[in-house]
Amino acid sequence: MAVFITGGAGFIGSHTCVEMLEAGYEIVVADNYSNSSAESLERVKKITGKDFPYYECDIRDKEGLARIFDAHKIDAVIHFAGLKAVGESVAKPLEYYDNNIGGTIALLEVMREKNVKTIVFSSSATVYGSENPVPFKEDMKTGGTTNPYGTTKYMIEIILQDLCKADPEWSVSLLRYFNPIGAHESGLIGEAPNGIPNNLMPYIAQVAVGKREKLSVFGNDYNTPDGTGVRDYIHVVDLAKGHVKAVARAVSVKGCEVFNLGTGHGVSVLELVNAFKEANGIEIPYVIAPRRPGDIDNSYADVTKAWEILGWKTEKTIVDACRDTWRWQSGNPDGYGN
Ligand code: NAD
Ligand code: UD1
Numbered sequence: 571m572a573v574f575i576t577g578g579a580g581f582i583g584s585h586t587c588v589e590m591l592e593a594g595y596e597i598v599v600a601d602n603y604s605n606s607s608a609e610s611l612e613r614v615k616k617i618t619g620k621d622f623p624y625y626e627c628d629i630r631d632k633e634g635l636a637r638i639f640d641a642h643k644i645d646a647v648i649h650f651a652g653l654k655a656v657g658e659s660v661a662k663p664l665e666y667y668d669n670n671i672g673g674t675i676a677l678l679e680v681m682r683e684k685n686v687k688t689i690v691f692s693s694s695a696t697v698y699g700s701e702n703p704v705p706f707k708e709d710m711k712t713g714g715t716t717n718p719y720g721t722t723k724y725m726i727e728i729i730l731q732d733l734c735k736a737d738p739e740w741s742v743s744l745l746r747y748f749n750p751i752g753a754h755e756s757g758l759i760g761e762a763p764n765g766i767p768n769n770l771m772p773y774i775a776q777v778a779v780g781k782r783e784k785l786s787v788f789g790n791d792y793n794t795p796d797g798t799g800v801r802d803y804i805h806v807v808d809l810a811k812g813h814v815k816a817v818a819r820a821v822s823v824k825g826c827e828v829f830n831l832g833t834g835h836g837v838s839v840l841e842l843v844n845a846f847k848e849a850n851g852i853e854i855p856y857v858i859a860p861r862r863p864g865d866i867d868n869s870y871a872d873v874t875k876a877w878e879i880l881g882w883k884t885e886k887t888i889v890d891a892c893r894d895t896w897r898w899q900s901g902n903p904d905g906y907g908n
């Protein structure tokens with residue numbers, strides 16, 4: 571059985587390609603390399619010793635997608651392709667709605683035309699907004715997103731739910747990721763952000779490698795044990811394995827299901843800084859800075875449903891993630907070098 575992976579050259583996509591190949595699936599990848607390069611896919615081949623086809627294709631290009639579906643017998647899709655920078659989405663809302671929503675609709679139209687009606691979608695914990703108490707549970711109210719990026723995730727969830735209501739042949743898995751960090755333990759693939767990283771772990775990694783002087787901790791007066799923001803950091807390899815389980819479930823059960831993919835544990839900014847030191851013996855200099863607009867105090871998952879239905883839970887620790895991040899960052903200080 572072959573699974574089509576959009577955005578497969580990206581951070582989470584490349585790790586998922588590895589886990590899908592190692593689980594015995596055939597994969598076909600498409601990416602427009604707007605935030606990645608084909609080098610990550612070459613490294614996936616190196617890690618797994620397996621070959622697979624990949625295409626440079628924008629998911630908004632329906633003819634390009636149709637050619638790929640015609641060339642391969644595709645049974646299911648994992649849909650990662652999208653833009654993901656929160657700040658940029660505030661400045662460029664049209665680009666975000668066009669790419670993320672327009673791209674998803676183009677993909678779904680081609681899937682329907684080719685009678686492939688199984689899709690696993692990359693959603694985000696951001697859809698829980700700022701009003702819900704932690705831990706976040708799948709049946710809580712969603713919405714109240716504060717930026718166009720988050721709103722695209724919320725809207726795509728609704729589009730996919732409506733599609734399942736309209737046509738019971740569809741199988742949709744909405745995976746709400748918490749905060750993915752870490753890298754493959756080979757050190758060959760990892761997160762390669764463009765410019766100044768927005769997210770905490772890549773910023774810490776760039777301080778450690780000497781690219782940035784110090785970390786700014788955004789606020790220490792939150793309603794958390796040490797005052798710094800608490801998040802649910804999940805190792806990207808655990809997250810990738812969650813996709814293998816979600817695909818297996820989606821091909822056997824019709825309708826729309828939602829799963830949180832997180833560890834179920836909250837970790838503060840300062841705890842993550844300390845875990846990095848524990849894992850790698852590297853001190854991360856930091857200063858306390860003002861809060862970042864839009865940030866919430868606490869975000870972590872209730873992971874009961876993924877365990878009960880998918881039989882999936884995380885296995886790696888944040889110290890593992892810090893060690894693996896450093897192996898990737900120190901071996902590839904300029905990412906994939908593009
Ligand atoms: P990423 O930027 O590394 O990967 C996304 C990939 O999609 C990139 O390779 C990019 O080139 C590609 N892409 C973007 N637009 C495309 C288009 N129109 N056509 C074809 N390819 C396109 O990001 P990631 O961290 O791997 O995230 C993957 C998915 O998970 C995204 O949808 C993201 O919004 C979602 N997500 C990420 C996080 C996170 O913290 N990393 C959290 C929650 C959800
Ligand atoms: C951010 C996005 C969210 C997105 C998620 C993807 C914002 C407001 N939210 O969430 O929509 O789904 O990434 O993973 O951008 N921090 C610092 N210093 C830094 C960077 C971060 O102190 O240089 C703190 C933040 O205040 C937060 C924690 O570290 O408490 C984690 O931040 P980050 O990695 O950006 O993730 P989220 O805020 O959860």
